[in-house]
Amino acid sequence: MLLHLPLIVGCAWTHRTLPIRTHAVSRSATAVAESASNAATRAAVRMAATTSDAIIPKSVLFGNPEYASPIISPDGKLLAYLRPDEGVLNVWCRTVGASDDRVITKDRYRGIRQAFWAEDSKTLLYMQDDGGDENFHLWGIDATTPSSAARDLTPFPGAKAQNVVTNKRFPDQLLVGINKRDPTQFDMYRCTLATGELTLDTENPGGVLGWGTEDESFEVREAIVMNPADSSTTVRVRDSAGDEWRDLVTFPYGEEGNMVEFARDGKSVLALSTLGRETQALVRLDATTGAELETIAYDPKSNTAGILLDDDTKEVRAVSFNYARTERRFFDKELEADFRALEAAAPGGAEVSIASRTRDEQTWIVAFRRDDGPTEYAVYDKEAGGTVSPLFVSQPALLEYKFAKMEDVRITARDGLELVAYLTRADSDAPTPLVLLVHGGPWARDGWGFNAMSQWMANRGYAVLQVNYRGSSGYGKSFLHKGDKQWGVGDMQHDLSDAVAWAVKEGIAHEDRVCIFGGSYGGYATLAGMTFTPELYACGVDIVGPSNIKTLLDSIPPYWGPLRNDMLLKIGDVDNDADFNQKISPLFHVDKIRAPLLIGQGANDPRVKQAEADQIAFSMAAKRIPVEYVLYPDEGHGFARPANRIDFNGRTEEFLAKHLGGRAEAFEPPEGATATFPLETRSFEYEPAQVVY
Numbered sequence: 015m016l017l018h019l020p021l022i023v024g025c026a027w028t029h030r031t032l033p034i035r036t037h038a039v040s041r042s043a044t045a046v047a048e049s050a051s052n053a054a055t056r057a058a059v060r061m062a063a064t065t066s067d068a069i070i071p072k073s074v075l076f077g078n079p080e081y082a083s084p085i086i087s088p089d090g091k092l093l094a095y096l097r098p099d100e101g102v103l104n105v106w107c108r109t110v111g112a113s114d115d116r117v118i119t120k121d122r123y124r125g126i127r128q129a130f131w132a133e134d135s136k137t138l139l140y141m142q143d144d145g146g147d148e149n150f151h152l153w154g155i156d157a158t159t160p161s162s163a164a165r166d167l168t169p170f171p172g173a174k175a176q177n178v179v180t181n182k183r184f185p186d187q188l189l190v191g192i193n194k195r196d197p198t199q200f201d202m203y204r205c206t207l208a209t210g211e212l213t214l215d216t217e218n219p220g221g222v223l224g225w226g227t228e229d230e231s232f233e234v235r236e237a238i239v240m241n242p243a244d245s246s247t248t249v250r251v252r253d254s255a256g257d258e259w260r261d262l263v264t265f266p267y268g269e270e271g272n273m274v275e276f277a278r279d280g281k282s283v284l285a286l287s288t289l290g291r292e293t294q295a296l297v298r299l300d301a302t303t304g305a306e307l308e309t310i311a312y313d314p315k316s317n318t319a320g321i322l323l324d325d326d327t328k329e330v331r332a333v334s335f336n337y338a339r340t341e342r343r344f345f346d347k348e349l350e351a352d353f354r355a356l357e358a359a360a361p362g363g364a365e366v367s368i369a370s371r372t373r374d375e376q377t378w379i380v381a382f383r384r385d386d387g388p389t390e391y392a393v394y395d396k397e398a399g400g401t402v403s404p405l406f407v408s409q410p411a412l413l414e415y416k417f418a419k420m421e422d423v424r425i426t427a428r429d430g431l432e433l434v435a436y437l438t439r440a441d442s443d444a445p446t447p448l449v450l451l452v453h454g455g456p457w458a459r460d461g462w463g464f465n466a467m468s469q470w471m472a473n474r475g476y477a478v479l480q481v482n483y484r485g486s487s488g489y490g491k492s493f494l495h496k497g498d499k500q501w502g503v504g505d506m507q508h509d510l511s512d513a514v515a516w517a518v519k520e521g522i523a524h525e526d527r528v529c530i531f532g533g534s535y536g537g538y539a540t541l542a543g544m545t546f547t548p549e550l551y552a553c554g555v556d557i558v559g560p561s562n563i564k565t566l567l568d569s570i571p572p573y574w575g576p577l578r579n580d581m582l583l584k585i586g587d588v589d590n591d592a593d594f595n596q597k598i599s600p601l602f603h604v605d606k607i608r609a610p611l612l613i614g615q616g617a618n619d620p621r622v623k624q625a626e627a628d629q630i631a632f633s634m635a636a637k638r639i640p641v642e643y644v645l646y647p648d649e650g651h652g653f654a655r656p657a658n659r660i661d662f663n664g665r666t667e668e669f670l671a672k673h674l675g676g677r678a679e680a681f682e683p684p685e686g687a688t689a690t691f692p693l694e695t696r697s698f699e700y701e702p703a704q705v706v707y
Contacts, residue, residue: 062443064418089135090372133185146650170194197572245580263304293490338422359402385420438468447674448523454534475676483509502598533557541600553673561630610640616649657686
């Protein structure tokens, strides 16, 4: 089965030099004129700098990539990729071996960030939402016909498409999940590519979160179901499209698991499971009873992170794990030799991954990803004896600058738990201000590699620390569930506080110049840090972070409904325990905030509604606590449009320079940015935030 998940290309954020303070900066300090003496001090400080002495423009770091997401057609004749056209990301195509590059799509506003081939090798598929509402539609366009127009294959207002499955044995079809019948759940539809005709294939009986197929028949024969009563997850299978569903294996709350693929003989299935072990292992289950027959791959410290199967035999060829860096275990000697050859051809220190391959696996598009430069793509030609030929560099403008190395470090939390973290330093010898960059999710994780945010801040004079706090995914069931009911005032936030203490103790950070910065859950952690541990932070930057957990859960998208109880078990029962909700929700502790806060929000965010930002911003303003609030009416859960990214990051850069003392590039609002300022105009009433909540 081939399940296409959203592929989000790397974002990017533009020269006034502000002073780097060499003295302690007060919580309310403002920028001061740069004197000759502190200019000399700055030059001395930069002697051990890890990045370019020149200010690296935000437009270089955060503008659109020149090239992204290269995908070769299954028959190997065409190469598609994302590239700007008139400043907006679109899908381009070229004939392999030729220089006939042409733009295929004609998006003129938001940009296309995820695209893939249909198995007919002529139809390019891509996903697009409206202004960040995440109601993605599936579009298709004939890449072989210059006059072809894109077709909306899921043209249902308010509905969302996901779970797209293609199959090389049925190149004229695809399957797609759509919630048009019921906004709370996704049915699977079969689409005929030539006509765009959709027919209902499998109706959701309720509670099914995702679907899978059996390859030979291309029938929907796998369902992942969550029981809202106890948050257990069950894998259901059936022997054919006409047979009844049966439960194969159940993972109680606290366990993790999923199905990977049906075996070729139909007698077993491959699955991921923590049952009887700490981390997710790749196992083989009996297809009738669900009994575990074999443990294929397991690591005691890391979940299985990636699996490569033979597309025909379904035999396991390689498995990857990622505790701090990617590690692979090979079950196929030829594949191992391929990767060894690619590693030898890669830039020093780069990690190798497969971006796409032809159906016959003779031509690969590979990515060389490193921590101190842009991703480089190459063509690996097995028919030509394993030659590796450069294809393109994702952001060639980055090659003009020096970037910092990213260190993977270990931090011991106050209870002895080991935390994997990633450190990007501005100065290799001396302490600097610190930005604690908190990942979202929270059931996600940070990883190693080039990070534009970290490099931007390091170039401006800040060390950046990214911590996989308890509750992060990838480290097994105990590590994940140690985060249960630990939001805000519990151990999840303590891990962040302990990381700051570690950075100060290690001589990396100035104790009085620390900013907490994050988006989504990271935005919540920012608000929690500012309210529950205000003594730690000189300022904070919150992007699309919730301020009241009860109102957050009351406004989640309808298709998250089956997950609500699971979220309550992980977060805590804010539905029935108002005191607990007030305890962990920063909105109710605004009076404790001591330091300035910058908030960024998308008006169309379906996950963390605008009201979450409104509530805390207006409350702080009413109490005369320093707060800046920037709202983008054409954005959702984050800022997809480059003009808005660069705009917000320009404001962020000045904010950080003012309160931490780093460098800043001159800021002028970029053309096309849509920033609005609710706290500065009376035209915004925000009744939902001020009255309903």
